[in-house]
Amino acid sequence: MQSFTEAFNLASTLLLEGNKELLEIVFLSLKISTLSTVIGCMIGFPLGAIIVVYRFPGRRFTILMINTLMGLPPVVVGLGVYLLLSNAGPMGNFKLLYTQIAMIIAQTILITPIVAALSRQVVESLYEEYEELFNSLLITKASAIFALLWDARYSLLTIGLAGFGRAISEVGAVMIVGGNIAHVTRVMTTAIASETAKGDLALALALGMILISITFLVNGCAMWLRASKYFSNE
Amino acid sequence: MKRYLYFVFGISVLLYFVFTNIDDEQDHIILQATTSTDNSGFFSYILPLFEQDTSIRVDVVAVGTGQAIKNAKNGDGDLLLVHEKELEEQFVADGYGSKRFDLMFNDFILVGPVDDPANVRDADNIYKAFEKIHQKRAKFLSRGDNSGTHIKELKIWNEAEIYNLSIEQEWYFESGSGMGATLNMAVQNSAYTLCDRSTWISFKNKSNHTILLADTKNLINNYGIVLLNEDKYPKLNHSGARKLSEWLLSKKGQSAIEGFKVNNQQMFFTQ
Numbered sequence: 001m002q003s004f005t006e007a008f009n010l011a012s013t014l015l016l017e018g019n020k021e022l023l024e025i026v027f028l029s030l031k032i033s034t035l036s037t038v039i040g041c042m043i044g045f046p047l048g049a050i051i052v053v054y055r056f057p058g059r060r061f062t063i064l065m066i067n068t069l070m071g072l073p074p075v076v077v078g079l080g081v082y083l084l085l086s087n088a089g090p091m092g093n094f095k096l097l098y099t100q101i102a103m104i105i106a107q108t109i110l111i112t113p114i115v116a117a118l119s120r121q122v123v124e125s126l127y128e129e130y131e132e133l134f135n136s137l138l139i140t141k142a143s144a145i146f147a148l149l150w151d152a153r154y155s156l157l158t159i160g161l162a163g164f165g166r167a168i169s170e171v172g173a174v175m176i177v178g179g180n181i182a183h184v185t186r187v188m189t190t191a192i193a194s195e196t197a198k199g200d201l202a203l204a205l206a207l208g209m210i211l212i213s214i215t216f217l218v219n220g221c222a223m224w225l226r227a228s229k230y231f232s233n234e
Numbered sequence: 235m236k237r238y239l240y241f242v243f244g245i246s247v248l249l250y251f252v253f254t255n256i257d258d259e260q261d262h263i264i265l266q267a268t269t270s271t272d273n274s275g276f277f278s279y280i281l282p283l284f285e286q287d288t289s290i291r292v293d294v295v296a297v298g299t300g301q302a303i304k305n306a307k308n309g310d311g312d313l314l315l316v317h318e319k320e321l322e323e324q325f326v327a328d329g330y331g332s333k334r335f336d337l338m339f340n341d342f343i344l345v346g347p348v349d350d351p352a353n354v355r356d357a358d359n360i361y362k363a364f365e366k367i368h369q370k371r372a373k374f375l376s377r378g379d380n381s382g383t384h385i386k387e388l389k390i391w392n393e394a395e396i397y398n399l400s401i402e403q404e405w406y407f408e409s410g411s412g413m414g415a416t417l418n419m420a421v422q423n424s425a426y427t428l429c430d431r432s433t434w435i436s437f438k439n440k441s442n443h444t445i446l447l448a449d450t451k452n453l454i455n456n457y458g459i460v461l462l463n464e465d466k467y468p469k470l471n472h473s474g475a476r477k478l479s480e481w482l483l484s485k486k487g488q489s490a491i492e493g494f495k496v497n498n499q500q501m502f503f504t505q
Contacts, residue, residue, distance in 0.1 A: 038245060087309030087469070095469075097310055098264055098295060179264075179295035182278065194296075197414025198273050199439030 007205035014206060026210065029187040032100060032174070033167040036107035040167075041160050043108075044115025049123045049145040051116075063120065069113035074106075078176030081106045085177065098179040103187070106173040111163035118159040123148050154226050161222050165215060262291035263474035266303075266311035268382060269412045271457070272296035274432040274501055279494050284481050290474050298412060300380030306330065306460075309467045313475040314460040317382040317430070322458045331460040335483055338491050338502040339456045342386055344447040345417075345434060346372075346426035354426070360449040361394040368396050371405040373425035377416050378408025386455070387428045417443075430455050432501040457502070459483070 014022050051062060083089050085097040085105075096102045126148055134144045149156065171189035178185030180194055188211045195204035271277065277294045285291060297305065299316040306314045307330050315337065316322060325331045344354060344363055352370040357363035367374050376399075377384035391399060399406045407425065409416040413433045420427040421441045434445065459479050464472050481487045488504040495501065 035249065039249070042242060042245065086305075087467070089308075092309065098293060179293070181293040181295060184293050194273075194414075196418065197269065197412050199414060199417060199437040201439055 003202055003205060006202045007209060010202050011206035011209045015210065022207075022210070024183065025186055025188055025191050025207075026214065028100070028185075029168055029189070029211075030214070032103050032187060033107060033164055036104045036111060036167050037160055037164040039104070039108045040111040040115050040163050041156075044112045044159075044163070045119050045149055045156060046145065047112075047116040048119030048121075049148050051120050052123045052127050053141050053145055053148070063117075066113050066117045066120070070117050072110060072113065074110055074170040074172030075176070077106050077110050078173035081109065081173065081177045097177065098181060098185060100178070100185060102177040103174045103185060106177045107167040107170070110170060110173060111166050114166060115159055115163045118162065119149075119152070119156055122152050122155045122159065126152055157222055157226060161219060164218065168215065169211070260291050261289070261471070261474060262293055263312040263471045263478060264293045264295060264310070265313050265315060265478070266305050267294050267296050267315040268299050268302060268317055268457075269296045269414065270317065270383070270430045270433045271315065273412075273414050274436040274496060276432070276494060276501065280482075280487075280490055283490055284478060284487075287481065287486075288477055290477060292478060298377075298379050298381030299385070306462060309462075309470065312462065312471045313478060314462070315457065316460070317455055317457045318385050319456050319458060321382075321385070322460050325460060329463055329466060332463045334458050334460045335479065336505060337457045337459045337482060338488075338504050339454055340431045340502050341448065341450045342383065342428055342453040342455050343431055343434060343445045344426060344449075345420070345429050345443050346446045347424040348442050348444050350446055352426070354446050357447060360390055360447060360452050363447050363449075364390055364394045364396065367405075367426055368394075373423060374406050375416055375420045375423065375425040375427045376406065376408045377413065377427075378410045379412070381413075382455075383413060383428060383430055386453075390428070390452075432496075435499050435501060436496045 047066075051059060051066075081102060082097065084091050085094070085102050086092055087095075087097070096105070127144075130144075130148065130151075134147075139147070169189065171193055174180075174185070174187055175190050175193060178187070178190065180186050180190040186194075188207055192204045192207045192211070195201075195207065267277070272294055273296070277292075281292050281294070295302075295305070295311065299318045299321065302311070302314060302316050303321055303325055305311055306325070314322070314325070314331065322331070322334050326334050344360065346352075346354065352363075352366045352372040354363035354366050357366055366372075376387055391397070407423075409419050411419075413429060414437065416427055417429060417433070417437055418439055419425070421439060421443050424442070426446070434440075459482060461475060461479060462470055462472070464470075482491070491502050491504055492500065
């Protein structure tokens with residue numbers, strides 16, 4: 001395929017010459033997705049642990065809901081956030097539509113259920129091991145949650161990365177709420193979509209390659225971090 | 235526990251600083267525009283010229299005409315630049331917009347595979363060409379997304395007295411996507427499609443497709459600019475929107491539009 005080699009050459013030229021527009025888009029993608037991952041994790045981790053430790057009515061239903069929301073289609077999230085933030089919508093006064101904050105809100109909604117559901121699974125297996133210990137030590141449920149999360153930190157890192165991967169690769173939600181505005185809300189995925197629309201398949205593919213390389217790098221760093229921590233602990 | 239709270243607090247402070255920095259307070263307007271203008275690179279050519287003169291930043295949201303009008307009705311744009319005159323006039327008549335101006339024009343064209351199975355090249359006008367496509371049951375790809383181009387296409391079928399296209403499943407297809415995505419599909423499936431000239435000229439994946447029929451008399455493509463109603467939408471940036479529309483309609487703006495070329499071809503014309 002000729003377009004693959006063309007795209008590969010284009011991707012390396014763009015990166016090597018440090019194309020300003022490209023760097024801007026890459027940086028914005030990282031910024032938006034990192035922020036939404038951080039917020040999503042801050043909500044999702046404790047939520048996942050709370051569901052494990054506390055027994056409350058509707059707990060099973062909550063688990064079912066969170067598992068269902070893991071498969072939320074980004075376009076639906078985008079549409080929902082659009083209706084919410086639109087000037088005709090309930091939060092129109094804040095003037096957030098077509099801003100980076102809107103994109104962060106959408107991505108956070110998208111990944112929080114993923115983070116919560118996965119961390120529930122991880123924490124649950126850990127809790128089965130610890131439950132008797134906690135009971136015998138009369139540890140409060142709140143501190144049990146923090147202990148569990150702390151002990152599961154390396155698995156949680158992987159979960160955070162799964163959330164990040166989802167956030168940085170989705171296009172449906174940020175396209176609607178961000179509007180793909182040049183220099184303001186254009187991220188890698190929306191740029192790929194608009195270059196495809198212009199028929200510039202080589203450039204679109206080049207951007208896709210750069211996106212994959214970034215995800216590769218991020219995951220590589222996390223893997224390295226995890227490995228080195230494990231060794232230092234033992 | 236304390237450690238976690240410190241951590242959360244630290245992150246929150248960080249987030250606060252990032253968020254307060256995130257959207258600068260520079261005077262800017264949101265322009266709801268059609269994909270056809272954006273895909274051609276028109277805005278990255280013309281807006282820097284405007285920004286030089288006024289230091290107002292213009293944020294372009296490029297969607298189909300139908301969607302752009304809907305967004306503007308919700309108050310999600312300060313200015314509207316679309317290409318479906320009747321809808322624009324309706325928009326003003328319904329009290330959403332305050333005034334509509336003719337901005338520029340070019341034309342629609344019929345593109346299709348070079349071998350031209352329905353032989354539309356020899357058609358006298360677009361209506362005859364559509365009749366031929368219908369007779370031959372040659373593949374035709376419609377936008378199907380309520381955009382300006384889609385509405386124009388439907389009007390042509392109507393004028394050619396070909397109805398009930400939704401049941402013509404073996405040759406008439408709807409992409410439901412923007413012009414660029416539709417062209418990509420038409421190229422892959424050797425289908426005919428109606429396209430605005432500016433998107434076609436700047437489109438880079440033409441493959442075996444070419445312009446088969448241009449009919450400037452029947453296929454004029456008018457772009458209009460619509461100001462929004464200040465009483466209905468008091469919170470929008472009307473002064474910025476007025477400045478942009480005045481600039482585009484001024485002698486300077488109009489000659490800048492005339493000067494926009496892709497592959498040495500002029501994309502838009504002014505009256």
